[in-house]
Amino acid sequence: MKPLPNTQPNVRKFPFVDYHYHAPMLSGSSAPCLKRSKSLRNITRDYFDTEADREFIGEAAVFGVLIVMAIVPIMTGMSAVLQLLRSLPLF
Numbered sequence: 001m002k003p004l005p006n007t008q009p010n011v012r013k014f015p016f017v018d019y020h021y022h023a024p025m026l027s028g029s030s031a032p033c034l035k036r037s038k039s040l041r042n043i044t045r046d047y048f049d050t051e052a053d054r055e056f057i058g059e060a061a062v063f064g065v066l067i068v069m070a071i072v073p074i075m076t077g078m079s080a081v082l083q084l085l086r087s088l089p090l091f
Helices: 040-050 052-087
Strands: none
Touching: 040 052
């Protein structure tokens, strides 16, 4: 059914919405290319079985490098503060 045109000039024009639309169901299909999809649980199990170990090792190495890079300036700053405290005549 075609929507009727709006004849009033100052009325907002909204798109026509078909409230009786139903999406087609794929359950009754006999096409060989349609397979039953895997559940989210099976997808994550496959991911963690195959790829997670390799990615964990790489991410752990990057994390270790970042930790070392963060510790070096902290240690250098502490050394500079200790040197300053030694050079000041506090007592």
